[in-house]
Every structure is written in C-alpha cells, then in structure tokens.
Amino acid sequence: MKQTIYLDHAAGTFLLPGVSKLIHEFADSLTGNPSSIHGQGRLAHKQLDRSRRSIAHNLGAKHGEIVFTSGGTEANNLALKGLANSPGAPGKHIISCATEHPSTLESLVALERDGFEISNLPVDASGQIKGSDLKQAMRPDTALITVMWINNETGLIHPIEELGTIARSAGVPFHCDAVQAAGHETIDLSRLPVAAMSFSGHKMGAPAGTGVLFLRKGTALQVQSHGGSQENNLRGGTPNVLGALSFAKALEIQTDQLLKHQDQLIRLNKRLQDKLSEVPGLRLNRQGRHYAPHILNCSISDVDGEAMFIRLDMLNIAVSNGSACTSGSQTPSHVLSALGFNKELAQATIRVSLSYSTTEKEIDLFCQALAEIVLSIKREPL
C-alpha cells in the first residue's frame, strides 16, 4: 500500500495530537448529563462551561455568546433561519452571495419558500464582492446579510470587516460563515462587526460533529431545535460535552500556533504554486492576493477530469474535485458555475488544501504524480 498523501484538509483535517490526547483522557469520565442535578451532571456541566469560556476567550467573545451545535451546517441553519425569523426583523429581505456554502444556500432556499426574498450580490470573475454593491442592495426591509469569510472551494477571502461595518451602520444583523477561517485567520469578535458567526470543529483539528455559533449579546434569534432550555434557550438537546471540550482544545491550540502555522502554510502554498506550474495545461484559479494559503484551486485543460481523479486516488492521493458529485452527476459546483466554468473545465478542477503539517515532500510527490497523469491522459485540443 502506497503512503497516503492527504491534501484535502479543507474537507476535514487530522485530529490535533492535543485534542486526541484530551479525548482519551475524558472518554470514560463524562457519563453525566450536564443538565442533571447530581454530581456526575455537575461534572459534565463544569467541563461544558470550561469549554465555553475557553472558546469565548480565544474568539474575543463573551461566554454567553457561544452556542454549541453539531457543526458548521447546523450553525448556519440556526443563524439564518433564526435571525431571519426573529421577532424584531424589519422585513423579509435577505442579502447573500451565489458562492456561499450549500448549507447557507439551501437554508436560503427554504426561507424563500417561507416568503423571504433573497438578493445575491454580484461576483467578479474571481468570486469577489464589493462593499458598494452591498450598499446598493440594502433596503429598509432587509432583515439579514450573510457572507462567508473564506470560500471553501477557491480560498478567496471576502472583505468581512468592510461588509460588517456597512451592515452595522444600517442596523442590519450580519452573519458570517467562518468555517474555513477558524484556525487560519486572527478572529477577534470584540472588534469584528458581526452579529453572528459559524464555526466547525473538524476543519481545525477537532472531530466532525462539533460546531459553534457565535451570537452577539442582544441579537434576537428564533429557536430552531425545540425540546430543552440548553444553550441559553437557543438550542434544545443534550450538548456533546466531549465534543465541546475537543472544539475548545483545537481552537486553543490553533490560536496559540496561528502565526507559526500561517508562515508554514504561506511557504507550502508558494512551493505548491511553483511545482504546479510544471504541470502541462494547468492554470491557477486565482486573481490578486486575497486568498487563504491553505486552499489552492486549479484547472487542467484537455483532460478527462474523472479519469484524472481516479488515477490520483489509485496513487492514494487525496484532493477534492470541482463537481457536486453526491448524486454521481458531474455538474459543475455552484461556485465554479458562478465563476463561469463550463462542465469540461469544472470536471478537471482540483482543490488542493493544506495543513500546517503537510510536508514539502508530499507537495512535490503530488505535483510530480499529477504531471505524469496529465501527460498520459492529455487529449489533443479539439
């Protein structure tokens, strides 16, 4: 069996060693329900509270502003449906963007069915949006604005601070999906003008099934999951205490190591770009400098994308493709469609995503394998 070269960290990354150690330490001792009145319950509650405080500390938030969820998708659902339907909302208009994550887009489709009107901000060829367009799109009945921080397919960084400031000055709640930003960007919510922000554990070294919604104090939100007073009456259901501890630990480590990891990723990204330039027919899907270093998106012309990905997998190389392939059909992802990619090019589009722990050797082996595969399957251009 060949060694796996894992370059799909934006889909899900390794458990951080510190998190793994913590899970082993607590796996057998957290039997109580944090809502219970007995000693075991109090023990669980203590760990949940400890986690909440640690997360708040590392995000520049208050501990009452942290809502545990089952992941980024639930955080986005709760934020969008909860904010849009909150009692004080001035109307039924929502502003978003066509390149958001499906958990955002499909929540918005559900809201549209409930009578909301959605305006998508225009994107340029790189997927970037402008503050002036947001200003223009805003209306007296705008109830919510949602824009992601870092695009999960292209790595493009959106001007969150600028957009949030515009929203705040108009008194409209601004939600930001920060799933790809956590662990990669400095996040100080005491300063950032956002009303709500979504996070996912498994993108930064905690297990899948853990997530957080930051909800700024004083922001009204309609409950989406009924059945208990947990999470400050915002999310019914017994909390995942071990998950909360893991999330808190991962965020703590990532915050401590942020600058070191950023340096490492910038270096790895540069090497990746250099080596990819040797792959015939490859183009990088990026314009300008506003990209996160852990994600690199590229396309290869005149190859059968399906064959290319199978060949990579046969060599135990893990990267993501540019298609929404859950049902097996190779339709271009919504992001690539919004950027004007045709089906052929979208099929041959690769998202490479790195971890601070990725090695230069892994990058070199991947690029070499890709070049060999492309040479062997390249078609004459029609």
Place this chain on the structure above:
Amino acid sequence: MDPKDKKVVIAMSGGVDSSLAARLLVEQGYDVMGVTLKLWGYIDTGGKPGHESNCCSLDDINNAKAECATLGIPHYTLDMSAEFKQIVMENFVSEYKAGRTPNPCVLCNTEIKWHQLLNKLDDLGVDYLATGHYARRVQHPETGKWVIERGKDLHKDQSYVLWGIRPEDLERTLFPLGELSKQEVRSLAAAADMATAETPESMEICFVPDNDYRRFLNEQHPEVIEEAPPGNFVNSAGEIIGQHQGIYNYTVGQRKGLGLATGERIFVNKIDAVTNTIQVGSKSDAEASSFLVSGCNWLIPESHILDQDVKVQIRYNHKAKPARIRRENVEEVRVNYLEPENAITPGQSAVFFLNDQVVGGGIIKSL
C-alpha cells in the same frame, strides 16, 4: 493469465448480480475496481419524485459503493449521462418517430457500457471490463475469435442483448456469472451476507421506470406526438377500418388497445411512417419468413455465417429459429427463416447464433 496482474473494472448497478460478480472477481484474485455509471436522472426524464427506478439513483450508487467498501476495493461513479442522452435516448425517440420499436438496452450495452466505457478505462490502465450479465465468453474453434455463449441459466440468459459488442471490446470482457443460475447467485449473495442479496429484478427500460414509454414521449418529446398525428388503420386489402392515435403508440404484434371492433382477434402487422398508416390483420397475416437487417456486428468473419445453417432470434423472449442469412447489399443482409415467424418487428435486434453461440447480429430494418 495470472489474475493478480490484471486490472478489472466491474460495472455495478447496485443490484445483486453485479455485486456478486464483483465479489467473485475479488475471490479469483483480480485487481478489481467498481464503477457505477450515472446515465440519466429520473427527474430529468420527467418521472415523478419519490418513484426512482432501480437504476442510476443515489440508492443504487450507495449500494454499489457499500459492496465495494465491504470487498475492500475502490468504487467510482462515472457520469456518462451526456453520451447516454446523445446516443441512446435520441435513438429511442427517433426510432419511435420512424414507426419502429427500439431496444435501448442493446444500444446502451454496445455503445455506452462497452465502447465508451472501455475508451475511458484506457486512461486508467484497465485490462478487462466485467459485467453481471448472464452470458459466457468462449473462443470460436475455427477462428479463435471470442463469441458469446448463452448463460448456463437459460431462464436468465442475456446473450441476446450483447450481440453488438465489438470484437475488440469482447476480447477485453469478463462475465463472472455465466456459469451460475440466478438461484445460485442469490444464495451465494445471501451466504456472503451481502446487503444487495434481495434487490428486486429490473425489468423495464431504465429511463422509463414506470414502463410507460408513451408518457415519456408525451412529456419529454412532444414533437414526436406533433409530428405523428392520428392516421388510418387499414386491413390487408388496404381498406380503411379505423383511426389510430399516432404511430408511436403501436408496436408490431400488438393486440390490445387498438380500439377496433371487428369481431375477431386482430394484430398490428405493419407500421408505415411515410403514409402514417398501420396495417392490421389476423395473426397469420403477420407471419413472414424473410426480412432485412442492417447495422450488423460480426464477432467472427461473416464468411463463416452467411449461407450457413444458423439460428436467428428476433426478440428477447423468442426462441432462436433455423434460418439462412445472405448478403443483400453493402449495408444489409437478408434473413430467410425456414418456417414463417410471427411479429418480426423493425427496430428490434436480430441475433445470429451458430452452434448456439452468438456470432453476430443487427437491427431489423424492414420486411
């Protein structure tokens, strides 16, 4: 051949046959990879939500994926819906337009499952394509060419739909189920505790899962209906005896749903797209012993087949009957049955058997 050195792709539908075929190949020691072809979307072809057919749905893909995971082999889904639409579905529509009765499964096998897929697999360094068909591959003794022998289980035998596989594609084909009966397949699958052991049989055309091809044409290709207005039923003497609802609604040999009260059992004998008439008559009026075949595929050189004592089968559920084949012109051959045959239907496949082995075939063009 040492299986360990051979890379085999098994085309998996998510049903029991192809799943067991995958298992057998793994047990025989091949380097196996499962693929499921995404050929069409039920909703795209006008089906009602909640009525997925047992082909190409997410469930089927997941079944195939799960079987492969159990076997420890990789599984991929290949999207061939563009090719399927362009080659198979368009032919299906144009054949009905022309008053013929197509067999899309034959065309799909020939062009998509074999030819296009093998082309794609070349990029992956694959040696063999395997399927869960009930058929066997044997070498013709005189020429050494590969021909298709009926599956051992004659009730399940699928050799009829495989005649179109090009000789060079058949060379790279494996049929792991050829020596097994359906019963054996089911019990082997159950013994291995396979999740697919009890999947239902698929009988219908995959993209017309409700078996209502008229619904499909009506909804998806209304131009077929517009271009095929009602016309006349005529009897064998050419006299008009009623009105038909458009030729695409009828198939040669059809008895039900004609809406003609003649007091006797009458059948569709001939569909003429040019004059928009349908000739009906008694069962014996529909008998013929000679017809033309085009688009032939020869698995052994045709000199071994023409003017020999062969058998020809003209429908999936018919028996192959003794016949002689001779060349009519560059594009067509003529099949002459020794005894008249019933309901020879343009658009269906005529499959040529020599010593009970498929050695070629073609599409029935006209009588």
